[in-house]
Amino acid sequence: MNEIPSRYNPKETEDKWYKLWEENDLFSAKANPSKRPFCVVIPPPNVTGILHMGHALNNSVQDILIRYHRMKGEESLWMPGTDHAGIATQNVVEKSIAKEGLKRQDLGREKFIERVWQWKEQYGSTIIRQLKKLGASCDWSRTRFTMDEEYSKAVKSVFVALWNKGLIYQDVKVINWCPRCQTALSDEEAPHHELQGNLYYLKYPLSDQGKSSSGTARSDYIVVATTRPETMLGDTAVAVNPKDKRYKKLVGKSLILPLVNREIKIIADSMVDVKFGTGAVKVTPAHDPNDYALGKKHKLEFINVMHPDGRLNENAGDYAGMDRFEAREVILEDLKEKGLLEKIEPHALSAGHCYRCHTIIEPYLSRQWFVKMKPLAAPAIEAVKKGKINFHPRRWTKVYLNWMENIQDWCISRQIWWGHRIPLWYCLDCKKEAFASVETPEKCRACGSGNIKQDEDVLDTWFSSWLWPFATFYWPNLQGQSPSGTVPSDDLKYFYPTSALVTAPEIIFFWVARMIMAGFEFMKDKPFSDVYIHGTVRDIEGKKMSKSLGNIIDPLDIINEYGADALRFSIISITAQGQDVFLSQERFEQGRNFANKIWNASRFVMMNLDPGQVKTDLCVFFKKEDLSIVNRWILSRFYSALKEAGKKLDTFKFNEAANLLYSFFWHEFCDWYLEVIKPEIKARQNQVVMFKVLEKFLRALHPFMPFVTEEIWQRLNSQGQSLSGTVPFESIMTEPWPHTQEQIIDKKLEKQAESVFAVVKEIRNLRSSIEIKPEDKISISAFGHTKAKQKLLEANKGSIINLAKLGSLEILVSSARPKSTISAVTEDIDVYLHFSGLLDAEKEKEKINGKIKELQRFIGAKVQRLKNPDFIQKAPEEIVEKERSGLEEMNNSLKRLEKMRNELL
RNA sequence: GGGCGCAUAGCUCAGCUGGUUAGAGCGCUACACUCACAUUGUAGAGGUCGAAGGUUCAAGUCCCUCUGCGCCCACCA
Numbered sequence: 001m002n003e004i005p006s007r008y009n010p011k012e013t014e015d016k017w018y019k020l021w022e023e024n025d026l027f028s029a030k031a032n033p034s035k036r037p038f039c040v041v042i043p044p045p046n047v048t049g050i051l052h053m054g055h056a057l058n059n060s061v062q063d064i065l066i067r068y069h070r071m072k073g074e075e076s077l078w079m080p081g082t083d084h085a086g087i088a089t090q091n092v093v094e095k096s097i098a099k100e101g102l103k104r105q106d107l108g109r110e111k112f113i114e115r116v117w118q119w120k121e122q123y124g125s126t127i128i129r130q131l132k133k134l135g136a137s138c139d140w141s142r143t144r145f146t147m148d149e150e151y152s153k154a155v156k157s158v159f160v161a162l163w164n165k166g167l168i169y170q171d172v173k174v175i176n177w178c179p180r181c182q183t184a185l186s187d188e189e190a191p192h193h194e195l196q197g198n199l200y201y202l203k204y205p206l207s208d209q210g211k212s213s214s215g216t217a218r219s220d221y222i223v224v225a226t227t228r229p230e231t232m233l234g235d236t237a238v239a240v241n242p243k244d245k246r247y248k249k250l251v252g253k254s255l256i257l258p259l260v261n262r263e264i265k266i267i268a269d270s271m272v273d274v275k276f277g278t279g280a281v282k283v284t285p286a287h288d289p290n291d292y293a294l295g296k297k298h299k300l301e302f303i304n305v306m307h308p309d310g311r312l313n314e315n316a317g318d319y320a321g322m323d324r325f326e327a328r329e330v331i332l333e334d335l336k337e338k339g340l341l342e343k344i345e346p347h348a349l350s351a352g353h354c355y356r357c358h359t360i361i362e363p364y365l366s367r368q369w370f371v372k373m374k375p376l377a378a379p380a381i382e383a384v385k386k387g388k389i390n391f392h393p394r395r396w397t398k399v400y401l402n403w404m405e406n407i408q409d410w411c412i413s414r415q416i417w418w419g420h421r422i423p424l425w426y427c428l429d430c431k432k433e434a435f436a437s438v439e440t441p442e443k444c445r446a447c448g449s450g451n452i453k454q455d456e457d458v459l460d461t462w463f464s465s466w467l468w469p470f471a472t473f474y475w476p477n478l479q480g481q482s483p484s485g486t487v488p489s490d491d492l493k494y495f496y497p498t499s500a501l502v503t504a505p506e507i508i509f510f511w512v513a514r515m516i517m518a519g520f521e522f523m524k525d526k527p528f529s530d531v532y533i534h535g536t537v538r539d540i541e542g543k544k545m546s547k548s549l550g551n552i553i554d555p556l557d558i559i560n561e562y563g564a565d566a567l568r569f570s571i572i573s574i575t576a577q578g579q580d581v582f583l584s585q586e587r588f589e590q591g592r593n594f595a596n597k598i599w600n601a602s603r604f605v606m607m608n609l610d611p612g613q614v615k616t617d618l619c620v621f622f623k624k625e626d627l628s629i630v631n632r633w634i635l636s637r638f639y640s641a642l643k644e645a646g647k648k649l650d651t652f653k654f655n656e657a658a659n660l661l662y663s664f665f666w667h668e669f670c671d672w673y674l675e676v677i678k679p680e681i682k683a684r685q686n687q688v689v690m691f692k693v694l695e696k697f698l699r700a701l702h703p704f705m706p707f708v709t710e711e712i713w714q715r716l717n718s719q720g721q722s723l724s725g726t727v728p729f730e731s732i733m734t735e736p737w738p739h740t741q742e743q744i745i746d747k748k749l750e751k752q753a754e755s756v757f758a759v760v761k762e763i764r765n766l767r768s769s770i771e772i773k774p775e776d777k778i779s780i781s782a783f784g785h786t787k788a789k790q791k792l793l794e795a796n797k798g799s800i801i802n803l804a805k806l807g808s809l810e811i812l813v814s815s816a817r818p819k820s821t822i823s824a825v826t827e828d829i830d831v832y833l834h835f836s837g838l839l840d841a842e843k844e845k846e847k848i849n850g851k852i853k854e855l856q857r858f859i860g861a862k863v864q865r866l867k868n869p870d871f872i873q874k875a876p877e878e879i880v881e882k883e884r885s886g887l888e889e890m891n892n893s894l895k896r897l898e899k900m901r902n903e904l905l
Numbered sequence: 906g907g908g909c910g911c912a913u914a915g916c917u918c919a920g921c922u923g924g925u926u927a928g929a930g931c932g933c934u935a936c937a938c939u940c941a942c943a944u945u946g947u948a949g950a951g952g953u954c955g956a957a958g959g960u961u962c963a964a965g966u967c968c969c970u971c972u973g974c975g976c977c978c979a980c981c982a
Contacts, residue, residue, distance in 0.1 A: 006942065192979085199982085226982060239982095273981065281982050290980045349981085363980095395909070399977070402908070406978085505977080536976090562944095573930085574918070580910090580975085582917065590930060593944045604941030651921095659919080659929075674941080761948090768948045774937055805939090858926050871962040879924050879963085886925050 004606065004715070008599035010563025013711040018132060024729045027137045029077035031494035038074035039498040040066055041469050041528075042138060043507065044146065046085035047120050048092045051130035053537040053571070054504060056555040057581060060568040061534055061654060062502045063136050067703035068649055069499075070137070071737035077495055078137060079472050081144035082124060086419035086461040087181050087356045093119050093418070109417050116418050120145075130556060135564050135706045137733070144472045146464040147420070154471035155464045156423045156438045158522060163424075163436040167372045168412075174285075174292040175411050177364030178354035179310030179324070183415040184368050186460060187408060188509050190352035190361045199277065199347035200229045200332065203340040204238060207254040207263055222247070222255060222266070223342050225277030227349050228287075229335070230328040233260055233316045234305040237283040239294055242268035244279050258340050259331065260317060267298050286365035304365050308415070324362065369413040369422065369457070377407045379520040380513065389516060392532045392652040396508065403509050412460045419458030427452050466514035469498050469527035496523060500530040500652075508533070532652045535580035537571075558588050565705035566591030572704060573658045594662060595708045598701075601670050602712045605694050608681045617688045624744075629795065631689045633753035634673040636746045637664060638693050642700055643740040649703075661701050669693065672757060676799050691716075696738040706733070755789070756796045759831060762824040763804040766833045769847070770822065777807030779834040781818050784811075785892065789828045815896075817903045825896050827889060841904050848901045855894050862887040 021027065031037075040062050045055060062078060070076035093116045094104055104112045128143065144151060162168045176190035177183070203221040224238055235257050240247040251268045271294065272281050285295025286304040295302055305316045312319045312327050319327045335341040352361040381404045383389050384397060391397045413422060424434045427444035428451045435445045444452050467475070473492035497519070503512060512531055519527035558567045570591035575581050624632065641664035648657035673693075677686040695716060702709040713732040763780055772778060780800075784790035793800070793811050801809050812832075817823065821832035822844055862883055865871050872880055 004941090007944070008942095191977095224982080228982090271980090276981055283982090288980080288982075290982070293980075399909070402978075509978095584917085586931070587917085589944070593942095596944045597942065600942035600945085602941085607941070653921090656919080656921095663929080670942090671946085678941095764947060765949090768936070771936085774947080775939080854926080862925080865963075868962060874962045875924075882925060890926090 004603045006600065006603070008563075008596045008708060010559075010565060010595070010707060014133075014135070014559075014564055014707045017707055017710045018135065020729065021137070021731065021733060022132075022140070024731070026731055026733050027078070028139045028141055029075050031490050032075045033494075035073065035075040037495050037499075038066070038069040038076040039079065039495040040077070040500055040502065041079040041472060041498055042081060043501075043503050043511070044081045044083040044144075044465065044468060045127045045131075046088050047082045047124040047127075047145070048085060048089050049082075049127045051127055051134070051555050053553055053555055053581075053583060055127070055131070056134060056558075056567060057534055057537055057571050057575060058502060058504065059131055059134055059136050060572055061532065061575075063134070063568075063706070064572065064649075064654055064703040065500060065502070066137055067706060067733065068737060070733070071699065071702065071735065073736060075494075077139055077142075079142055079144070079498075080128070080131070080136075080138035080140060081142075081146070081468075081472060082127065083461065083465055084120075084145065084147040084419065086414060086416055086458060087183065089116060089120075090416050090418040091181065091356060104417065112417055133556065133559055133564060135568065137706075142472070146461070146468075150474050150477065151464065151467075151471050152420055153438065153477065154467050154475055155420045155459065157476050158467060158518070159423050159459070159463075160436045160438050161522070162371060167375060168369060168436075169372065170367060170369050172365060172367045173370075173411075174287070174289045174363045174365050175368055176352050176361045177308070177366065178357065178359055178361050179306075179308065180357050180359040181354060181416065182308045184364075184366060184411055184413060185352075185354060185361065186411050186462070188462075189355045189460075191355060192350040193353050194348055194350045195360075197227050197347055197349045197351075199225050199227055199345045201225050201278065201342040201344070202229060202232060202258070202282070202335060203342055204255040204258060204264075204282070205340075206250070207256050221340075222250065222280050223278045224280045224282040226282055227347060228328070229331055230312070230319075230324055231284040231287045231305070232257065232282055232331070233312070233319065234284045234286050234303040235262075235264055235282045236285060236295065236301040236303060237265050237267050237298065239267050239269050239272050239281045239283050240279060241270060241272040241274045243270075244272075244274050246279060258338060259334060267294075267300075269294055269297070288363050292363075292365065302365055306362065306364065308364075310362060368411050371410040371412055373407045373409055373517075376517040376521055377404050380404060380516040383516065383520065383526050389526050389528065390530050392530060396505065396531070396533045399505075400508055400513060404513055410460075412463050413455075413457040414460055415456075416458055419461060420464055422455040422457050422459055424455040425452045426455070462510050462514060465511055466518040467522070469501075469515055469519060470496055470523050475522075497526045498528045500532055501528045502532045502534065504536060505533050506536070530652070534575055537581045537583060553583055553585060558585075562588045562592040563595060563707070565595050565708045569594055569658060569662075569705050572654050573662065575655050591705075594666070595705060597666055597670065598698075598705075598708060598712065601665070601674060602694060602698075602716065604674065605690050606716060609691060610682065610687060613684060614687050614691050617684050627685055627689070629749070629753050629756075629792075630673060630676045630799065631685055632744075632746065632749055634669065634693055635689060635741075635744050636750050637668050638697065639741050640745045641668075642696070642738055643742070643745070645700060646737075646740065658704055661697070661704070665697060665701075669697070675803055679798070679802050699732060699735050699738050702732050702735075703737075752788075752792060755827060755829065756792060756800065757803075758826040759793070759829055760800055760803045762826050762831045763800070763806070763833065766822055766824055766831065767804075770833075770835065774805065777805065779808045779810070780804070780806050781810045781812050781821065781832040781834065783813075783815050783830045783832075785815070785828045785830070785896075793829065815899075817900065823900045825893050825900070827893070830896060830900075845901055845904050848897055848904075852894065852897050852901065855890055855897065859887065859890050859894060862890065 042062065043058065049055070066076050066078040096119065097104070097107070097115060107115065131138070159168065176185040176187065178185055201223050203223050205221045222238060226232065238255055240251065242251070247266070250266050253266050254263045255266060257264050271290065272279065283291045283294050283300065285291045285300050286302045287306070294300070303315050305312055306324065307313045310324045312322050312324065314320050316327070319330065322330065332341060353359065354361055381401060384400060391400065423438060424436050425441055426434050427447060427449055429449035430444060430447035432446040434455070441452065443450050470492060473496065475492055501512065515527045519525060555567060566588050568591070570588045571581065571583070573590065574587065641660050645657040645660045648654070648660065674690070677690065680686060695713070698709045698713045698716070710732050759782065767778060782793055784793050790811065797809055797811070800806065812818070815830065818832050818834065820836065821834050823833070824831045866883055866887065
């Protein structure tokens with residue numbers, strides 16, 4: 001057995017097994033009415049994506065779910081794919097052609113899109129390859145892309161369906177505009193971040209007419225406060241609160257807009273906050289959502305002063321052509337010169353930022369397409385309220401509902417090229433209303449003219465992502481060509497609704513909520529039953545990992561250095577329910593060490609395994625009573641850990657499941673069990689139990705650490721059961737997740753075994769307290785205060801000698817203290833270490849006194865509790881009983897300790 | 906302005922529906938390379954569970970208030 005190296009090397013196993021799994025088609029799933037379906041659709045990573053820690057966490061969780069359910073005998077499908085990520089991908093390709101000195105406009109729309117496809121062919125599967133390194137057991141034969149032909153058809157169908165229902169409309173509104181990407185964004189795509197800016201106080205002079213009639217006006221101008229002074233060029237009114245006494249007389253009068261010399265009215269509206277700034281607001285209806293509303297209400301003029309790229313346009317007069325921020329400085333300068341800049345105050349404000357390029361967005365008046373969301377939201381709200389869909393952890397339910405109940409219409413048109421072009425056509429001849437069509441039309445529906453033109457805009461990427469749980473199954477046609485052949489048409493029916501969705505909190509609005517709405521609207525059913533929201537991956541200081549901060553830990557580096565199993569296990573074991581994940585490089589050592597521990601324990605088992613005998617003995621039924629206490633103990637412990645871990649997995653508590661298996665294996669199986677059986681490892685029952693427990697443990701752990709468990713399982717079985725590399729290929733992947741055997745779990749027995757271990761621990765403790773060398777064989781005497789304990793000592797004498805490295809163990813017949821000993825107590829058992837050297841009685845006494853004091857404290861608390869009549873009366877009987885027996889035990893220990901101390905005198 | 910989360914050992918965090926003496930990993934100290942593993946073993950130090958109230962026979966655990974961090978949402982110009 002020397003050929004097993006003493007260190008586990010993931011590099012030699014991971015790629016090998018992944019390849020075999022793939023070659024043997026173990027990831028694929030198909031509709032199988034005799035089995036329960038289990039389905040997870042992957043949150044499709046962007047085609048431009050490269051694997052980061054967020055992906056690693058997200059996909060580890062999904063793979064655990066899928067592998068677990070697959071092993072539980074469910075037909076488990078993990079549907080993979082990528083997202084075309086309109087803006088992000090277009091940006092990447094624009095950067096790439098910029099190296100050739102080209103802009104997308106130089107190429108033209110068609111050529112540019114061709115270049116994007118080329119880029120996608122070349123780099124688009126990077127992330128898929130990386131997911132494979134992680135061990136992801138997706139059914140790759142089904143890999144989908146949101147721009148696939150069939151998928152595009154689904155997108156168009158959905159657009160047409162909503163159009164026909166009257167849920168899509170066009171409007172001119174102030175929307176979020178990214179001057180860098182030059183497109184409209186939805187509200188979700190323009191998250192607000194705080195900025196340290198200024199509040200500028202500008203003086204707007206009253207016009208002559210205004211001045212003359214206001215004899216009591218304190219001054220001949222009104223001061224307005226703004227954070228974006230450059231927008232003043234587009235002002236068409238100043239608004240005040242009608243109740244504001246300061247301005248009451250001025251309402252209806254006019255002002256002269258400085259620099260532009262436009263006459264603008266002073267209007268009154270209750271929307272204006274009297275307390276903010278000066279109580280007078282400049283109104284720029286084309287560049288602010290609030291002002292837009294005011295503009296509509298008061299029928300003001302809408303003056304757009306900006307080009308789509310953020311430069312000021314011809315309406316800005318002298319400032320035309322300047323960038324918005326440059327213009328701001330110049331305008332302030334000019335106002336100052338004219339004495340119209342009253343003051344500047346520092347002011348924290350929050351502004352929308354483009355979620356793709358982080359540019360400050362500009363509220364911008366433009367014509368866009370919108371989806372009416374309220375009707376779609378209603379069933380999606382109800383489903384969650386009624387518990388048809390459950391969030392884990394539950395608190396996200398509120399976040400979801402709050403958003404859904406205040407949902408705004410969705411701006412879906414984007415002024416970019418890469419994406420699903422809006423399936424709307426305009427007739428250039430009859431100029432009637434636009435019409436929607438799934439198939440590309442040749443003629444105008446109204447007049448039959450062939451002179452028609454498709455809308456230039458593309459749809460928001462999320463307008464395709466929200467169909468992911470069913471469009472990936474070739475809805476609405478239900479059949480299509482996957483990379484590996486025709487997909488059967490009953491798959492959707494079988495796998496939908498899918499089972500669980502795993503994602504990060506920031507995706508709830510973008511994707512989760514919308515999938516739920518799309519599910520009910522188009523499939524008449526929820527898209528999934530459970531939503532597991534995991535935390536955000538952060539660095540050790542709590543900062544989000546990002547390239548710009550330079551605090552990235554690359555999962556591929558970790559895989560390379562520690563192995564994919566280590567990565568998976570470490571990241572899962574610290575991912576508490578929905579808490580953010582704080583990572584540092586060292587974290588992965590835990591996973592690596594665990595893999596190594598499993599490796600070596602297995603190595604030890606295999607080195608000592610008699611394959612032939614185990615093979616025959618596996619079929620032998622060992623009667624419980626015939627098994628040694630330690631064998632019964634490890635079986636009981638194993639099955640109870642298994643039972644708990646299963647419960648945790650079923651309730652999305654992955655870290656708890658992982659940690660249960662970890663501490664069972666390391667601290668019970670390795671630290672105690674293997675050590676106890678070591679001297680008699682060839683005994684038939686030991687052989688069978690250690691083999692069984694290890695083999696089942698590997699299966700239980702497989703969803704978490706697929707590679708190392710497969711490698712060992714294969715080696716183990718090639719010994720124990722001759723499964724070695726036989727055809728057909730057998731894999732731990734498709735073995736059942738072990739069943740719990742309740743009848744073997746025996747808590748009483750566990751306690752017995754553990755009291756033996758406690759004796760061992762006390763002996764070790766004594767040994768180290770007087771600094772006896774480990775190689776010195778010491779003599780121990782022990783006395784059990786009950787018959788049962790005496791018997792237990794007798795029965796486990798050998799184990800104690802072995803574990804505590806004793807020269808001899810004498811079991812006393814009376815509680816009298818042997819001479820020249822130091823002592824310790826455990827529950828019901830006294831332990832004496834024979835000591836020939838000089839005994840420092842004082843030191844020994846001190847130690848015992850310390851223990852006595854501690855014990856007295858606890859006893860005091862217990863006595864207090866038991867003296868309380870309310871406690872006796874109101875606490876449950878069993879608790880009171882527990883307290884009583886606990887007190888009794890403690891008193892016993894106390895007496896024994898006191899006796900020991902007194903004997904020292 | 907609303908909403909949510911977190912404050913427990915030096916660090917990072919577990920502690921489920923309240924019930925014996927509050928746990929883990931890392932780090933630290935001492936000892937040990939005895940034939941599975943130094944990516945290891947054994948032993949140990951280290952906590953009045955953020956603060957103040959309250960409910961209860963009993964509170965890290967439930968309620969209220971406060972403090973400090975963090976996040977999300979919202980049209981504060």
